Amino acid sequence: MSRRKAAAKRVILPDSKYNNLVVAKCINMVMWDGKKEVAENIVYGAMERLKKIAKDGDELAAFLEVVDALKPSVEVKGRRVGGATYQVPCEVRPARQQTLSLRWLVMFARKRGERSMEERLFGEMRDALNGQGGAFKKKLDTHRMAEANKAFAHFRW
Numbered sequence: 001m002s003r004r005k006a007a008a009k010r011v012i013l014p015d016s017k018y019n020n021l022v023v024a025k026c027i028n029m030v031m032w033d034g035k036k037e038v039a040e041n042i043v044y045g046a047m048e049r050l051k052k053i054a055k056d057g058d059e060l061a062a063f064l065e066v067v068d069a070l071k072p073s074v075e076v077k078g079r080r081v082g083g084a085t086y087q088v089p090c091e092v093r094p095a096r097q098q099t100l101s102l103r104w105l106v107m108f109a110r111k112r113g114e115r116s117m118e119e120r121l122f123g124e125m126r127d128a129l130n131g132q133g134g135a136f137k138k139k140l141d142t143h144r145m146a147e148a149n150k151a152f153a154h155f156r157w
Contacts, residue, residue: 017044019059022067022098029106030121046121053126066128070101074141074146079155088155091147101135109135 015024023043031039038072047059054062092100107118109124111134111139 014021015040018047020060022064022102023047023060025098026063026067026106028100029102030117037142042116042121046125049118049122050125050152053129062129063125066105067098067101069128069131070104070135070139071097072100072142073097075100075142076145076149079152081155086152086155087145087149088152089149090156101139104138108138117140 006094012021012024012028015022015027017023017040025041027036027039030042047063050062050066051057072092074089076089076093078085079088080086105124105128106121109120112120112121112123114120124133124135128136
């Protein structure tokens with residue numbers, strides 16, 4: 001890893017249906033073995049189901065609300081001080097917040113028991129809107145861990 005300058009970020013184009021970068025990133029997270037069309041069908045199908053429970057039928061707004069509901073504001077990072085490793089709470093950058101929320105959404109959707117990935121993803125989105133589900137619990141656990149280690153905040157760099 002170069003320490004001289006920041007690594008170049010990959011340019012991600014917005015998705016074709018909603019023209020939104022967050023949806024495109026979600027599609028890329030769901031994608032398995034480079035099968036993007038399959039991933040698009042899964043995400044778009046889950047968003048169509050989301051339209052039925054969304055306020056005023058706007059599935060894009062509901063999806064963005066799901067992502068916002070899963071964004072962590074603080075997390076802990078390991079910091080080595082004098083032979084001991086402390087879990088130091090620190091704020092999360094906005095880009096990382098979005099990445100973590102999408103990662104947790106897809107990860108916990110894969111662990112669900114429904115038949116198809118589309119149903120699993122929709123179920124996790126529905127649960128996140130209701131303040132439940134594995135991804136929402138992960139966010140709360142992350143916040144709880146940061147709160148518990150607040151005493152080590154003076155080790156922040």
